[in-house]
Amino acid sequence: MGCDLDAKELTRFIGALRAAFSERRVKGLLAEYAGQLGCRAVAVLGQDVYACPPLDHSWTGSISEGCHKLPGGSELEGLCRYFDTGRQEYLLWGRVNRGGVTVGELILSRGGQDFSTWEEILVEYGCALCAGLEQEGLRSAGAHRLLCSAYEGREPAEESLPRLPERGRAVVLRLEAGRGPAEGSRFLGYLIHREFGSRLCFAFAQPDGPLLAFAGEPGGEAVPGELAALLEQNGRGCTVGVSEVYPRGELCAALEEARHAASIGALLADGKKVYHYGSLGIYRLFSYPDNGWPINRMLAAMTRELNRFHPEKRAVLADTIAAFVENNFSYTKTGDQLYTHPNTIRYRVQILEKLWRYDLTNEEDKLLFRVLGKLLPLWMRYMEQLGVDIYADAPGQEPAGKIDGDKKYPVGG
Incomplete structure (x- = not known):
């Protein structure tokens, strides 16, 4: 003893x-x-x-x-x-x-x-x-209630807002699954407290949920990168979403932007760690399937039409539309990227025009096609993450084989 x-x-x-x-x-x-x-x-x-x-x-x-x-x-x-x-x-x-x-x-x-x-x-x-x-005297007690409530869309009480800097950026940090030791939020919270002290107001939404934070300005622009680097040093992969600068009274809107940026970043999987909402470009239009926004309904309808084809055909058409939009509707550049003859690309685009009832000689249809074509691959990836098998065989599918119907220009190029 x-x-x-x-x-x-x-x-x-x-x-x-x-x-x-x-x-x-x-x-x-x-x-x-x-x-x-x-x-x-x-x-x-x-x-x-x-x-x-x-x-x-x-x-x-x-x-x-x-x-x-x-x-x-x-x-x-x-x-x-x-x-x-x-x-x-x-x-x-x-x-x-x-x-x-x-x-x-x-x-x-x-x-x-x-x-x-x-x-x-x-x-x-x-x-x-x-x-x-006193519970109010603990660093995280008030911050946890304030941030989690705002993250769920509930406007915080006016008297609780002085805990935050007057202006700042909301940060939502999503931990990558299957990376690093499984200490959970306790050790990560300790690391963040030790590194940032009172500079950062933060909380974990759940024991294994995202980290929520509000980084005050000036100086808050460096915090997301510092957070990502701290976790990376300790074996934890993450994706960080960052909002535009907001007054603390608009915490709900700031956290929604940061959540959106983190979700898009996780879908893009392009090797970056930090995604700023203001830099997402057209991806700011991407919303989630549980929202009944028109753009969601259009993406869902496009996916349903693609489901009429065999999985191999669907994958080829999805790749084609993404490359076609990326290459500014150039058949030649799209063909070069996909190692496919330009006439094959032209034929596939005609299939998509007919399938979705778009006419790319019409400027409005072309603009809509550009927007939806950019978002569709992200939508399909998101649906896959939700466990929705968008490539599952469905009744009335066309048989497997060549999309193009022209033996001179096969599907694979």
Whole structure:
């Protein structure tokens, strides 16, 4: 067991904890534990994570699967002792309760010595101190409610807005699945707190949901790139969407722009990390299938018409329209890009004109064809991500074979 304290020493230590907490709050409390007990101390309160000394990838401040509860337990309610077999360290875990609800935890970790009964008393006292913190005083408490409410489209209360800079950019950061260690939002939140401090107001929409933030101006334009770089350094891939500059009273609109930019970026998958809404160009018109906007209905109708063809034909036609629009309606350049004869491209375009009832000699139809042709590949990719099999065989399909009907210019070029 760890070192035992007599009643006088215990009283002195409790007084030191109280004084440190009074002067520096949670940071002071953890520094006192670390200095006096020779351990690492971690406090998790809401989405705020504090640590002394700092955390790293060797331990992210949580009770993992490699931690085994030690027999005997603790006589104090809300405390548990563990042994981490991977790091060969003892952990003392305490629950922070407020009004019968768990609002956080306090964890001490060290190698060599298990924690003593006296140290359990000290942790229980620290939990009581943390429980006495006003919820509004926690960094993330108000920010989480404010940002998540606005992200869901609910206008924030006027009295909550002073938490944010007067003007800034909303940021929505989507973590890529299957990349990096699975620490979840806790360790990422800790990294961001440590890097940005009070410069950034942020929250996680859900434990595994997107990161929401509001970066104040001036200076906020660098934050999205810094966030992406920080996560990349720690093995986490991400896509970051950034809004235009908005006053804080228009937080809902700012977050909607950032969400849209992040969603488009994830679909484009062009190797970039940060996507600014103002730089999306025509992709700002792309909305989501659950919106009944006319452009969505038109994209859905175009997809249904394509579904009449065999999957191989659909794929060829989809590639053709994307390249044709990209090459400004040039049959020659489109053919060069697809390694296909220009006459084959011309024939496929005629099929699409007939299929969708467009006449590319008409300027209005040509403009609409340009817009929808640019968005259609993105729409099809999005539907695939939703699990909608747009290439599933459907009744009334035309048989497999050449689209062109001209043996001289086969589908593959």
